[in-house]
Amino acid sequence: MNIIKFYTLTLFIAVLFTACSDNTDDPIVIDENPLAEFNLLSSFNVNGHTLEVYSDQNQYTTGYNELFFRIKDNETDSYVSNATLSMNPVMHMEMMSHSCPKSTILKTNEDSVYKGFSIFQMPGNATEYWELNLEYGIDGQTYNLAERIEVKAPADGKKRVNVFTGLDEARYVLAMMPMTPDVKVNDFSAMLFKMENMMTFPVVEGYSIEIDPRMPGMGNHSSPNNEHLVFDTSNAMYKGKLSLTMTGYWKINLKVKNTAGEVLKGEDVTEENEASSLFFEMEF
């Protein structure tokens, strides 16, 4: 038996100690269709064009929807890169019709891809439905389409949009921005719109949104070091930090305050009051 063998082994163990971390970078996927990774939600064949609507979700969902558009000229079988688009989704209800908060549609870095968002307040049903109105112009000529789309509640049934009447009697739409929650301090943002009339939903600026994440399944405990959402003019969103201490079902209780600091909607969570009337939900 040789002592050297023992040292070799010791050295071997020592090498093991300097445990290595693995860094595998995802390979970059190059694809023909720039939207190949997204889901095609609609394909409308109108005016000699095919209008394609893509999303990273697999349905039009209540809440925030980022939508990508492509226009194919059926004749040349090529995608149009110099179009201008605007949209106006309208929900036809039994007693009335209304629109929803939506953005303008802009061209992306990808030549033939256009992007915008729309925030559906509620899902459609058998008798009440959403209609997507699109106006687009190609080479000075304007086209229109009005097609029925199916807006569904999110598959997990979690609330990501609130429609409420504030203390000021105004109607608001508050939507959570999509995120992948994790056990950490998450970036968290939301958009707030005022319902000026049935068709107009301007962004509300300068308010604040207070968050109080809770786990109703576990004694309604909270988490530390959250940051309330404040308005960021650069992208018209309310941004803050949401810390989640474990996986599971979280209810993000909300309070909306106006520029004067008055609470327009939402209540504190206390021993007696389990939740605010204004909240988002997530489960992961």
Added chain:
Amino acid sequence: MKFHKGCLPEQVTKGHQNKKVSVIWSALVLMVFTFTNVYGQTENPFATDSILTVQLDEVILIKSRMPEDYQKQAKPLASIDDYLEKSHKVNMMKRGAYAWEPMINSMTSERLTVTIDGMRIFSACTDKMDPITSYVDVSNLHYAKVTSGQEGAELGSTIGGGIDLQLDKSGFENRGWRTSFESGFEANNMQRILGSEINYSNESSYIDADVIYRKAENYTAGGGEEVAFSQFEKYNLSANGGIQLDEEESIEASFIYDEARNVGYPALPMDVSLARGIIGSAEYKNQGFMGLDDFKSKLYFNTITHMMDDSQRPDVPIRMDMPGWSDTYGFINQAQLEAGKHSVQLKWDGFYNRSLAEMTMYPNDPNQIPMFMLTWPDVRTLNTGIYLEDEFELKEGQLNLGARIAYQGFRVADEFGLNSLRIFYPDLEASQTRFLKSISARYYRKLGDFEVSSGVSFGERAPSVSEGFGFYLFNSFDNHDYIGDPNLKNEQSYEINGKLSWESNKVNVSLNGNYFHMPNFIIGEITQGLSTMTIGAAGVKTYTNLEYATQYNATLESKWNVSSNLICNAVVGYHRGFDNDGRNLPFISPLAYSASLEYAKKSFTAAFRLSGAADQVNFNPEFGEDRTAAYTVFSVNMGKTFKLGNQNFMYTKIGVENLFDTWYSTFTDWANIPRMGRNIYATLTYNIN
């Protein structure tokens, strides 16, 4: 501290080796302290033989090959916890009938270094349900060496002291085959104990194998109240072997498999469905390697699996599983040098540990998915250190110097866990490094019938995994969730200790005391404004460095050899601990005492023992403590050895603990759970030599 003549382990004394001593000394100088000493050329080469035994540490004999020693044990098949509790230096914190947590100087696991054959092992339970001592059993232990304060630095960086559990090995002795069967029964909790071992040894090889099995139902407290969830079941297998390669070289290996199932923890809201420890090592020994005496090089590993859940509890606010894992790999290289008046010990050791624990909570609402978190975020600890000790004779008396310097690195390996901790510490780095230092000096002298020894030392420890990285660890005693702090400073300890003893023909009296001043003492402090995680918890505490804490302990022991057959022992101890604001530290022993009468004649033994404590006057309600009432309990036992045939023996022992079925609870009983009431036990051992 080492053993000298008259103590247990083998020690080889060698002649003049001054050259090596110089090497050691240069190393010592390189380290923290400098010291000059002159050793003469004319010393008797066997001077070490004349060195008086400085018995500072305490050795608790667990298993002996000598029939006489066997009979001296009050309860031969008791748990290792029982053995340790009998020690004057050790208290055991109880959360149930199984797996008690050792305390030395009223300090628990994070301030102690507990090893098995020198090997570092770390518990896998975030709730301290599985102290290291729970992964061995009396069947595979020879003795436990208990050291106080920096005397424990030999084993690793420590504040309060250390316990080294030495495995029972046959060694290279020509003793042939030996077999024994053991059985025991305890009436109070219907504990059944069965064990067997088989050993073979000759001058060039040995092999040992043993097995022990225990199963117990709930125990009954004094007065007849059943303590629910105090059952347990465990078995332990172990094997050792060795081969002598030549005159100087040998290799040895040892392996332990320990498994406990269905262990109840009445003081806690959770139980353990499985606790498993696998411990293995290989060792190379050389009596004359590069001129060093007793060179040893050991490699070891151990892996602990701990499955904690509340599935047996009838109503809980929420069901949860809390498994934990701890794996350790390590090495020890050590050598002994006897030269002139010096006895030098050199050690280079290191370990790498991985601690991971998780918590899954199942909501009562079946539509919600389970909640998950990492309570120990896969913390990797790398520690390597050098230990040096020199014990040598002065003109009058004897001096012992020791020092350890260690590097310790932590790394949070799990991204999920790192992000979790960053909720509290946004700038937390995944890795950190620390240096841990220890230095001690102790002087010993004999003055007529008196022996005096006194020492000073300094030591440091890094935060434990829970203290540094724990994430919402619920403490059921003070009803708080605990959060670790990775930025904690190392805890330090300045210690003064002293011992004065007087020995005459028949009487031996000694007074032993120590004083700890501990800067950066780590303790959980209430943090306002944090939401509790555990349902029903009163608040959240964060581990914090106090400015300092102070502790002192004093023990008066006496032994009276009434006659050659009768020995009378008495011990009384006083302990006190408080922080820089004068607040009492938790879990500090009140005035405690014990006394025993031991009778032995030929093959018959009998003993009577009493132990008790005064009211716990100094307690801290912030940690869930209250004024634990005074108590005194009594026990008796009797034993007889029968010689069967030539070489075979049968030992029997019966005894009663808590003779008067007193209901009592002590300062070490978690959440004030009562201790066992009257317990009648019997053991039978059959040895075939």
